[in-house]
Amino acid sequence: MSASERLDSILRSELLRSSKPYGVECACICFSESPPAHLAHLIADRQFEPWGIVVTREVVLDAGGGAVAYVPDDVYTQFRAAGLEHWAVRTGTDSTWMHEREWRVPVPDEPKTITLGVQLTSLRAVLIGDPGWRPSSIRTGMWIHMQDGTPCHVCGDPFCQEITELPRLWLESEIWVWDMAARAVTRHPPGTLI
Template sequence: MLTELGFVGPAQSDHLYHFTARNGVFANWVPAEIQKMSGPARLNAILRDEQVRAFPPFSVGEAGMPCVCLSESTPEQLAYLIAMMMFGPWGIVTNRAHANSRGGGAVAYVPGPVFDTFRRHDLGHWAMRTEAGSTWLHEREWRIPCRSGRYEIGVLDAILVGNAAWRPSKVVTEWVNVDTGLPVEADQAENPHVVPTREDYPRLWRETPVWAWDRAAGQVVKYEPGELC
């Protein structure tokens, strides 16, 4: 059961965005192959694998808690983040109650000495330092701690793309055992007697609304699940 978090005020949003395209420096513990990927390529991998790779936030160091980072954004805030070139319009969208049910929550923005207290208690991943050179309040960040380093996706509110013409890479969705001629499940795909028989777009793409960013209008155009298949 999802946790009831109460009302969302006009300055708040129930939508939380995990952007796969953003400007800025990566922490050096993020693998080079991920750093080199474009925003669309990272989104493609997330949809294919149905999971997000989680790493310790930049501010807590390599030994810190891996987290999936999200931004709470109203439509106006989303337009601002994209227009200011801080984030590219690529990623996945969930909601506050779902993040909370997975152990996530809003990050505290606190002065340096308070942040140091968080870190001394191994809670640095729940806070951001607010001082000169550390101005991140615009992100309105939430985090979901993932000790395993992988956040498994069940359902999403939406998939955010920067172009309505974009499509993820197709994946194998059906297999057959050549000896019996019978269909088999994905967990048997490595059997040498099993061959793929059908490809399709990833499950999340077929089952999730897609929000395509319209740069001229400064807003998203919303498509129903399967409409862009």
């Protein structure tokens, strides 16, 4: 999936799927800690795509996650020997991951997912790279007659259409639109970009 397709999937399903970080046996959900200046560095300088979700540290901690330790090779070997390599990143000369300031939520039994609506009940924000982008609408199962506005059922009438709506997380979250020229986000209150 492209970055925008992945974000669309997350918003519609309210699921974050785990994967195994490089060199790690335990599946995790991974986050990058990004204050505004660091977010600009990741997107503008490191070429990360400006599509994603923004959560708070408390949400990650409540889901059983935490900050990853950035350690020398000999200490990383000790983490690995203890089966805890998912909590550490090597800082050797060939390590290229230091810029991420990573946080992880371990999910040891694959295939397992964390449901945003349960473990992660809300988002701080949704980050998008295109001000005109909107997530795919979700089917509601409710039908309405488009001429008179009365409820109807699937009946073959071309004016009887299913009502759709934007995903809950999109409507309830602040939307951050990346502005490449300004190297910053423009913030929109919840429910205003519909």
